[in-house]
Amino acid sequence: MRAKVKRIFYFCMFLNHNQLDMEKKERAGFSSKLGVILASAGSAVGLGNIWRFPYEAGNHGGAAFILVYLGCVLALGIPIMLAELVIGRRARANTGNAFQKLAPGTPWKWIGLAGVLTGILILSYYSVVAGWTLEYIGEAVTNSFAGKQAEDFIGSFNAFTTHSWRPVVWAVVFLLLTHFIIVRGVEKGIERSSKIMMPTLFLLMLLLAVCAVSLPGAGAGLTFLLKPDFSKVNSDVFLGAMGQAFFSLSVGMGVLITYGSYFKKETNLTKTAFSVGMIDTLVAILSGFIIFPAAFAVGVQPDSGSGLVFITLPNVFQQAFGDVPVLAYLFSVMFYLLLALAALTSTISLHEVATSYLHERYGLTRKRAAVWVTAVCVVLAAGCSMSLGVGRGYTIFGLTLFDLFDYVTAKVLLPVGGFFISLFVGWYLDKRVVRAELTNDGTLRLPVYRLIVFILKYLAPLGIACIFVNELGLL
Ligand code: TRP
Numbered sequence: 001m002r003a004k005v006k007r008i009f010y011f012c013m014f015l016n017h018n019q020l021d022m023e024k025k026e027r028a029g030f031s032s033k034l035g036v037i038l039a040s041a042g043s044a045v046g047l048g049n050i051w052r053f054p055y056e057a058g059n060h061g062g063a064a065f066i067l068v069y070l071g072c073v074l075a076l077g078i079p080i081m082l083a084e085l086v087i088g089r090r091a092r093a094n095t096g097n098a099f100q101k102l103a104p105g106t107p108w109k110w111i112g113l114a115g116v117l118t119g120i121l122i123l124s125y126y127s128v129v130a131g132w133t134l135e136y137i138g139e140a141v142t143n144s145f146a147g148k149q150a151e152d153f154i155g156s157f158n159a160f161t162t163h164s165w166r167p168v169v170w171a172v173v174f175l176l177l178t179h180f181i182i183v184r185g186v187e188k189g190i191e192r193s194s195k196i197m198m199p200t201l202f203l204l205m206l207l208l209a210v211c212a213v214s215l216p217g218a219g220a221g222l223t224f225l226l227k228p229d230f231s232k233v234n235s236d237v238f239l240g241a242m243g244q245a246f247f248s249l250s251v252g253m254g255v256l257i258t259y260g261s262y263f264k265k266e267t268n269l270t271k272t273a274f275s276v277g278m279i280d281t282l283v284a285i286l287s288g289f290i291i292f293p294a295a296f297a298v299g300v301q302p303d304s305g306s307g308l309v310f311i312t313l314p315n316v317f318q319q320a321f322g323d324v325p326v327l328a329y330l331f332s333v334m335f336y337l338l339l340a341l342a343a344l345t346s347t348i349s350l351h352e353v354a355t356s357y358l359h360e361r362y363g364l365t366r367k368r369a370a371v372w373v374t375a376v377c378v379v380l381a382a383g384c385s386m387s388l389g390v391g392r393g394y395t396i397f398g399l400t401l402f403d404l405f406d407y408v409t410a411k412v413l414l415p416v417g418g419f420f421i422s423l424f425v426g427w428y429l430d431k432r433v434v435r436a437e438l439t440n441d442g443t444l445r446l447p448v449y450r451l452i453v454f455i456l457k458y459l460a461p462l463g464i465a466c467i468f469v470n471e472l473g474l475l
Contacts, residue, residue: 036267038198040276043255045198046346047129048248049284050205050339051309052410054291056244058302061232062224065241066288068233070281072245076463078277079455080418081251083425085269086437088260090429095119095254096357098261103428111420115254116357118413120373122253123350124380125405127178130343131170131385132310133336135160140332145314146325150298153314157307162389171381174340178347179374182355183367201338202283208313208335209289211320218293224302225292235470242467243410249280252414252421255349258356268444269437270452290316351377380405419464426456 057065091098095115099108139145148156161167212218246252263269291312295302298315302308314332321328351373358369387394387401396404425434434453439446 036263036272037275037279040250040256040259040272041198041279042342042345043250043259043349044248044276044280044346045201045283046342047126047133047339048244048250048346049280050287050342051129051306053244053248053284054287055304055306055308056240057225057288058292058295058308059305060237060240061229062292062302063226063228064230064233065237066225066285067228068237068241069244069284072242073249073277073281075455076242076418076460077245077249077251078273079452079460080246080422081249081256081277082269082273082438082452083421083456084251084254084256085260085263085273086425086429086434087421088254088257089263089265089267089269090433090437091257092261094261094356094360095257095353096361098254098257099424103424108420108424108428111417111424112254112257114413115252115257115417116354118253118409118417119255119350119353120376121380121405121413122247122409123175123178123347123354123373124377125384125402125409126343126350127174127347127377127381128167128171128385128402129306130174130340130347131167131172131381132161133340133343134170134173135166136310136314137333137336137340139314140329140336143329145318145332146328148314148318150300150311150315153311154300154307157310161307162392164386164390167389168382168385171385172378174343174347175374175377175381177344178351179370181344181348182351182370197338197341200334201342202286204331204335204338205283205286205290208316208320208331209286212290212294212297212316215294215297215316215319217297219296221291221293221296221302224296225288235467235473238467239411239471242415242464246414246418247410248284249277250346250349252417253353254417254421255353258353259349266440268440270444270446270448415464415468419461422456422460422464426453426458426461 053069057069087098087102088095091101093101096112099106099110099112103109145153213222250256260269263272287309291309292302294300294316295304295308295312298312298319300308300312300315304311313335317328317332317335321331351370354373355366355369358364358372359366362369364372383391384402384405387403392400394401399407431453435449436442438444438449438452
C-alpha cells in the first residue's frame with residue numbers, strides 16, 4: 001500500500017518537474033517525448049471526460065451531440081490547441097505574459113489575463129466535483145456501496161452534495177492537495193510511474209465498458225449512444241458540444257501556452273496536439289460506453305444532470321460483480337482513486353497557470369503565488385459547493401453559483417478565448433514564426449501546414465462566431 005501511495009504521489013508530481021527548473025530561472029523542458037504527451041494529456045483527461053461529457057451528452061440527446069462534439073474537437077479543439085502550443089513555445093512565458101512578449105504594447109495582453117482568470121474560475125468549481133471523488137473513494141474503501149439499489153445511490157448522492165459542510169471540506173482538501181504538489185515541485189522517476197497510471201485507468205475503463213454493455217437492458221443505452229436523432233440538434237447542442245470540446249481538451253485559456261513554454265525545441269507540436277486530442281476523445285467516448293448502457297440498465301435517466309456518473313457507476317460495480325463482492329470492492333476503490341488522480345493532474349494544470357503568472361509577473365515566490373491562488377479558490381469553491389445545498393435559494397440568471405461558473409467558463413470564456421487565440425496565430429503572428437514553430441525550424445515535413453493555417457485564419461473563428469450567433473437566436 002505504501003508503495004502504491006508513493007507511486008501515486010510521484011505520478012502527480014511529474015507534471016511539475018519543470019517548476020524546479022523555473023526556480024533556477026531557466027526554462028528547461030519536459031525531459032522526454034512521453035513526458036510531454038503525458039503532461040498535456042494529464043491536463044486534458046479528467047472529470048471533463050468522465051463526469052462532464054456523459055452528462056452533457058445525456059442532456060443533449062446522446063449520439064447526435066457526440067457527432068457534433070467530434071466535429072468540434074477536430075475542427076476547433078485540436079487546431080486551437082496547436083495555436084496555444086505555438087504561442088507558448090515561442091514566447092517561453094506563462095499565459096499571462098506570453099501575449100505581452102509576442103505582441104508588446106497591444107491589447108492582446110488581455111487575452112492572457114482573461115485566461116488566468118478563467119483558470120481560477122474553473123479550478124474553483126472543478127475542485128468541488130473533484131472533492132466528490134474523494135468522498136466516493138471513502139465510500140468505496142468502507143464498502144458502503146454493497147447491497148444498495150439505484151434509488152439508494154440517488155438518495156445518498158443528493159444528501160451528500162447538498163450537505164452543509166462535508167463537500168466543502170473535501171473540495172478544500174483537494175485544493176490543498178493540488179497546492180502541496182504545485183509548491184513542492186518535483187522528484188525524479190515520475191514519468192515511469194505515469195506510464196503505469198494512465199494505461200491502468202484506461203484498461204479499467206475498458207473492462208467497465210464491457211461489464212456495462214453486458215448488463216441486461218443495456219441495449220437501449222447503446223442505441224442512445226450510437227443512433228443519432230438529428231431532430232434533437234438545436235443551437236444548444238452546438239454550444240454545448242463546442243464548450244465540452246474546449247473544456248475537455250483544456251483549450252481556450254492558455255494551459256497549453258504555459259505547458260508549451262516548457263516544451264523542448266525538438267518536440268513535434270502537431271503530433272503532440274493530435275495525440276493528446278485522440279487520447280482525450282477516446283477516454284470520453286469510453287466513458288459514454290460505460291455510463292449510458294449502465295444508466296439504461298438500472299433505470300437512471302440519461303439527462304439526470306451532474307450526478308449521472310456518481311449515481312450510475314456504483315450500480316455497475318454492484319450489478320456486474322455482485323456475485324464476487326471482492327471484485328466489486330476492488331474495482332470501485334481503484335476506479336475512484338484513478339478518477340481522483342485524473343482530476344488532480346487537471347487541477348494542477350489549472351493552478352499552474354495562475355501561480356506561474358503571479359510568480360513571473362509580480363516576482364512573488366512560487367510558494368506565495370500558490371498561496372494566493374489557493375486562498376481565492378478555497379473561498380470560491382466553498383461558495384460553489386454551498387450553492388448546491390444551503391444556498392440553493394440564491395440564483396443568478398436562474399443558475400446556482402456552481403452552474404453559473406460551469407456555464408460561463410465552458411460555454412462563454414473558453415470559446416471566446418479560443419476565438420482570439422486562433423485569430424492571434426492565424427492573423428497577427430508572423431507566418432515565418434508559425435511555420436518555424438510547427439516545423440521545428442524547417443526540420444520537419446508538415447504537409448498539413450496550409451490546412452492548419454486555413455483553419456486558424458478562417459474556419460475556427462467563423463465556426464465559433466456562428467455557434468454564438470446561432471445560440472443568441474440571430475441566425
Ligand atoms: N480538461 C480537463 C478535464 O477534462 C479540465 C481542465 C484542466 C481544463 N485544465 C483546463 C478545462 C483548462 C479548461 C481549461 O477534466
